[in-house]
Amino acid sequence: MTSDVKLLDICNVAVGIKRRKRETLVIVREANFDVNYGEMVGIVGESGSGKTMICRAIIGTLERRGASVIGGEVLFEGLDLRTINEAKWKTLRGKVIGYVPQSALAGPNPVLTIEKQLAEALSQVEGTGSMKNRSKELLDLVKIRRVDTVMKQYPYQLSGGMRQRVMIACALASKPKLLIADEPTTGLDVTVQSQIMELLREIRRDLGTAIILISHDLALVDEVCDKIVVMHAGATVEVGPTASMAKPRHPYTVALNSSRIDVAKPGGELLIIKGNPPSVGQWNPGCRFAERCDYVQQDCLVGDHPALSGKKSEHQSACLHSDKIGKI
């Protein structure tokens, strides 16, 4: 039984920044993927691929950076987020859609104790019981022990992993339907990383929250997500169920796969992707991966960037020659 309305449907979304003199810097050209209720979706891409911008579009924080959705539809439970006003955003952001920022960048407010931090998040939501108890419940949810001690501490007294857990707790205060985790473990030790991933899996299982996990690490996403979205130079180049993605159909995914340390032979051949990801806005005609592609053909260099083949929810690829992959 499939539900007609998806939790989140990103259709041909483009995001740009308006510069002076009517110039628009296009950061995301074509993002395409969807998220079903309770699904864990991983978005993988290098810096400049547009993966963070897309998430800002979903959570509505583009305006602050002078950016806006300039094309396509961002449908949340059927509602086009392009059309809503700030008042409506306030009912969604932090309530139905939660956000956990990158571990290295933001973090809990340094001048508030954890207790105050959680109280702030909880004050936006209705609930039963005292603020203190509700806060403790949240800390339990993210598997923080010694709850009483932690409540009274300041962020600087906690480790990176603990701080991330607190951020996740704040995001979960409203029991959101969708949680966006933007590189939640970058910069943290692998041991902490695996704990946080386990935590996200449990949250998904126990609360039914759909999770979007943004990462540059394909190995990580491969392990925990139901569906993988691969972004390159502002466009979705491949998307599909994780199992199916084990046989990638786009040269970029193939290259990412081949550069994974976990599948490389020690001291052996490690395929790297030629060149560097194109800088934002500096895109050549044709397929934007063409100059780094091992399978490039003549028709890849001209015309528009190839569109995603197939239907949503299947394994789609934006390569004109996906049939040739693996046969070279």
Add this chain to the structure above:
Amino acid sequence: MSKKVRAEGTFGIIIGAAMMLALLLAGLLIPWFGKYGANEISADQLMSPSRDHFFGTDMLGRDVFARVFDAVFVDIGTAFTGVLIPLAVGTIIGTLLGISRNRRVNSFIGSLIDGINAFPFLIFVIALVAFLGAGLGSIILALSLVNWARYARIARTRAVVVNQQGYVEAARTLGYKPSRILFRHIIPNVSSETRAYALSDFIIVIIAVAALSFLGLGVNPPQAEWGAMIKDGANIITLAWWAAVFPGLAICWAGISVAVFSEGLTKRIGEGNQQ
């Protein structure tokens, strides 16, 4: 490559620089080529602005226009020196303090810096000048003695951070001589902050120099100087507003030009830092 877009802040930088350059140029040319000398006393006292005397004349019949521009290098020059010396001295001392591990020296000089900074700037300077005796030299000396501590504090904080950066450690690992590390790697990255402070300090010092002269602690008459001119003009403001107003406008012009320039520069650097 997309069409070259003019970087943000360029407008401010150009306008600010142009304003200051115009002022300096006028200060150079008008005393040479102007109709009247700055100290030319005449019988035409307190004449209102006219085609002959653009800014009118003062109590001694001197051409205000000539005097205002004669004062340019005096005021701006003093202010400039009064910023440059503390900038240089403060940056170096602050940096050395920030990277030093000698706890006693650190604590002694650190307390000295904090002590000096605790005093309200202008009052301290006024007291020092009064003590040293009036004159531009005293003003510069007093400014240097007081202001270096403000730069040193900024430099010290920044130096501590810079010292821990990877590139400084790398320089040590690569065996660079300590002098090279200090002058090529640490100080340039520390002075970026102190130089930014210097720009805003410049505005304050321009006004301070004029203020000190207003209080009679600056130049000796008959040298033209904006603060002194305002003081003389203040007594006759109802009779001859031009004697005080034009030097006042000159101070504003100088201050605004630096402010606009500094704003433009901040915007420019800010854009560069955006990732």
Add this chain to the structure above:
Amino acid sequence: MSKRDILIEVENVSVTFGSGSSAVEAVKKCSLTVNAGEPIGIVGESGSGKSTLARVMAGLQPPSAGAIRFRGDNIFKGNKSFQSGNRNQVQMVFQDPYGSLNPQLTGLSAVAEAVRIHTKVGKDEAEQKALELLERMGIGKLDALKQPRQLSGGQRQRVSVARALSANPTVLLADEPTSAIDQSAQAQLLKLFLGLLNDGLSIVLVSHDLGVIRYLTKRVYVMKDGVFVESGDTETVFNDPQEEYTKMLLASIPGELGKAARAKLKR
């Protein structure tokens, strides 16, 4: 079996920070050897003391106890290191790519400066050599002329490596070089290191990621709370870990390696 050239010897080194009741012993009586041609890895979580140990080996941090020698000579005399002119021989690449380059210098200037100081050639020749070195690191001329803030994390790391190599070192210490960069940039950097290994450079890789250690090193030391809890051949430690802690580290590696380790744990 030929006698290996011993490059660095760490003998019962301890490092204590602070004093009295607030003293923290970051490294507790650790010993290891770096042999020529044998890349080694030091793996541990944050706070294990591995970075401190690496800095001791690089001569940046004097040990509170124990000895550390390069080719038989003590590296430290008092608090000063490498006084006998061996400073070039041991170089280091640091974790944070964003702080490892002087923001005011282009990649080319930074590397050329290092070349000039170590080879005493003229300015033009130094720039030429620097460009060649950067090219070997995959940084083209255009990128070499950019300021650090215009470069990606991976590119900055490669410029740092080029700079370190200007000194023509025998040993390169790399402290978590891949932790702050993208997966694809990580692969590029590791491939670069592999090439350097094949050229004869000895590398000491410090990381929290055993996957990276496994790819590059032949021997590994597992560090926890300042102590080596396990050490040995990388492959052996991987396939047959003895300590619980090592098993936990293995199980945390993202992807296939971690899966395999976790499967073994369950058995």
